[in-house]
Amino acid sequence: xxxxxxxxxxxxxxxxxxxxxxxxxxxxxxxxxxxxxxxxxxxxxxxxxxxxxxxxxxxxxxxxxxxxxxxxxxxxxxxxxxxxxxxxxxxxxxxxxxxxxxxxxxxxxxxxxxxxxxxxxxxxxxxxxxxxxxxxxxxxxx
Numbered sequence: 620x621x622x623x624x625x626x627x628x629x630x631x632x633x634x635x636x637x638x639x640x641x642x643x644x645x646x647x648x649x650x651x652x653x654x655x656x657x658x659x660x661x662x663x664x665x666x667x668x669x670x671x672x673x674x675x676x677x678x679x680x681x682x683x684x685x686x687x688x689x690x691x692x693x694x695x696x697x698x699x700x701x702x703x704x705x706x707x708x709x710x711x712x713x714x715x716x717x718x719x720x721x722x723x724x725x726x727x728x729x730x731x732x733x734x735x736x737x738x739x740x741x742x743x744x745x746x747x748x749x750x751x752x753x754x755x756x757x758x759x760x761x
Contacts, residue, residue: 625662630669632740634756636749639720640677642761643684648723650761651675655728655737668733672740674756679716679745683708693722716745 635654639647657663657670683691691708711718720743728734742751 622664623662624664625667625669630662630667632669632671634672634674634751634754635759636674636676636751636756637759637761638677638747639675640680641682644681644719644723647681647761648720648727651720651724651741652727654759655724655740666733668736670737670740672754672756673742673759674749674751675717675720675741675743676747676749677745678720678743679712681712681719693718717743 637647637651651673653659654673655670657668660669662669688709689707692705693708693711695704696702697704706714708719721741724741725738728737742749
């Protein structure tokens with residue numbers, strides 16, 4: 620049996636809006652990553668980008684279970700010797716409210732050209748408002 624190859628002209632990309640208020644970060648990110656890849660569609664193929672657009676609102680009201688607000692660490696490097704920087708999830712949420720959702724979803728996507736293209740279809744906003752009303756997004760319950 621051959622692998623089905625959907626023509627690019629037949630790929631339908633829908634827009635969905637997700638309210639992240641009081642949602643657990645990991646459970647939300649797995650569903651978003653799956654939708655961005657298109658794994659919910661019968662035409663899924665791992666070498667093509669046929670996923671949907673996802674708009675995440677209220678990213679600043681996301682929740683973590685247990686003591687992860689203080690225990691979960693995010694690392695970055697300045698490029699200088701000894702330049703590793705560490706911040707907790709609480710500090711990251713205060714500085715960049717959308718970064719928690721972005722980093723969680725990015726880690727669940729492929730690390731190649733397709734993954735980078737899929738990540739561009741993710742739009743994250745700290746508040747309840749978003750500028751994508753013209754695309755007529757459907758509400759997605761997660």
